[in-house]
Amino acid sequence: MSEQTRSETAEQTSEKLVELAKRRGYFFQSSGAYGGVGGFYSFGPQGAALKGNVEDAWRDRFAVQEGNMEIDAPTIMPEPVFEASGHLDGFDDMLVECPDCGESHRADHVVEDNTDYEDAESLPIPEVEEVIAEHELVCPSCGAGLAGQAVEAFNLMFETNIGPGDSDPGYLRPETAQGIFVEFPRLKEYARNQLPFGVTQIGRAYRNEISPRRSIIRTREFTQAELEYFVDPEEDEPDLESVEDVEVTLYPASEQNSEDGGELEITIGEAVDEGIIANEWVAYYLGVAKPWYGAVGVDMDRFRFRQHLSGERAHYAADCWDAESEIDGNWIELAGFAYRSDYDLSKHDEYSDDRFTIFKQYDEPKTVERATVDPDMSYLGPEFGGAAGDVVDELETLAERDRSAFEGDVVEIELEDESETHEIPVEKTGFSVDEETIAGEHIVPHVVEPSFGVDRLVYTVLHHAYREDEVDGEERTYLELEPEVAPTFVGVFPLQNDDDLEAVADDIVDDLRDAGLSVTYDDSGNIGRRYRRQDEVGTPFCVTVDYETIENEETTVTVRERDTTDQKRLPVEDLAETLAAIREGNLEFEDL
RNA sequence: GCGCCGGUGGUCUAGUGGUAGGACAUGAGCUUCCCAAGCUCAUAGCCCGGGUUCAAUUCCCGGCCGGCGCACCA
Structure with a gap:
């Protein structure tokens, strides 16, 4: 398949997926009745369930299994928090527009690139305008003079007022992380002042993006799942042994910078030994994340870890790797794994009245x-x-x-x-x-931050699950979602509209729901149509009650598997137990 | 924010200066003993505002929204 053909196919997949998502209740643009609003999406019934299942899977792996604690902090915090975190300044872009070609550029970058100023971002706007005029700076694109052009500030944070009046500004958090850092003094008490400990949070974050794009991949309100793991940099070490054999695809900075650079297939252990991943904590979480992504349904052939280039690293990050998935031939960021050192806690320690340190005996x-x-x-x-x-x-x-x-x-x-x-x-x-006698000292813990984007993950899971095939000469669209995350786990149908069949089917629905499974009931149209309907939303199994069910002594039903459309006849008696075992991953349909 | 293209039932789309047709989906019924079948009926639409015009879904302007490119993405 040629490059072009592949990319066209991929585009079609994306378009079809977005159309399916709208129609079947996965996700759609919000406030549509009022013309829609850019960068905001609602998850419909299926999407909310899928997202919830993905979050549950994340919670289980990164909070429960790792022994970390989960919190739930407000999305709005007062201005001083963001003065400390650096978002108020660092998130403030200065844009200047070229009068000739109309392109917008970062004014501070233009100044830094062409003058001796090293930190133009910290200058007030009138001064930046002056500098541009004095040095007769020109547009990087077309060379036209920029003197006299207005420099406009654009802060990516949503601002609001806390209480009446405007004396008490607040901001919607641009990342969930600050909610954890700010509460550190109390959280460390809860952790009984012992390092290491980890705090997770799943929640919304907000960025007033200049141009939201590509459906739910880049929105203005999104969900993050973040872990902040606080360590003593001198003493604590990750359990690298448990992940050293995990095979990963790495795209290190050195390869990105080299002409014929490419991705490396390597184990976590080797990558650490060879110094490709410099930080062991980052390596550990890459090793944890990779199998987890596979388990929720990301195609591992379209997945890699990419190291940030030195220029794109955040102000705090010593080393940073992203998890990326391929969509439409483009790589999108699914998660960032950053070693933030003591940056955040030191800043809050400095700016606030509390101590963001741990007493190390x-x-x-x-x-x-x-x-x-x-x-x-x-x-x-x-x-x-x-x-x-x-x-x-x-x-x-x-x-x-x-x-x-x-x-x-x-x-x-x-x-x-x-x-x-x-x-x-x-x-x-x-x-x-x-x-x-000195019993110990106060140290500022370092923090390792695996930060996951939930919406992008949901999009990737859907995109990588999208399938088209043919059944009995008829085209079929289905989502090959992992049973663990599929919004609906089983559909239950009476073969026909028949009171006797419907009664049995109703009972089965109750049984399966009692077993904790997500069940949908459908008796409309013919059976094939109902199968297709469930295929399209990715329901892994369908149970059909037919005349054999009510005529024979042993009550049995057919169970049909989504991907293969294979059917097996199972006793109703163990149905709930069997299906629950499949969902838990303790049993395979084909082994029945 | 700039540029190009676009916006017609739930979805996909045809079309028009005299307010719209199809397909699929949906609902009711018939039919149907396992994979989007068939028949009947039904529900449902021209993004918003202004202008031109006797008349605008159509033409013009602006806005909103979307796709793509540029810029941005700590």
């Missing part, structure tokens, strides 16, 4: 000698008046720096803005050297 308490002063204020006060406080500070500093200064009868000190030295009798300083 030493194996053995350390005993240190410490020189301290305890000045006699009844002497220093009258002697130095208002400068007494400064004198105390100076004495404290001096004691730490130079004990020998206290060996004589008097101590000589210099105050900052005075040239003359002052002499203070040593006995008035309260100088002493004491042994002090």
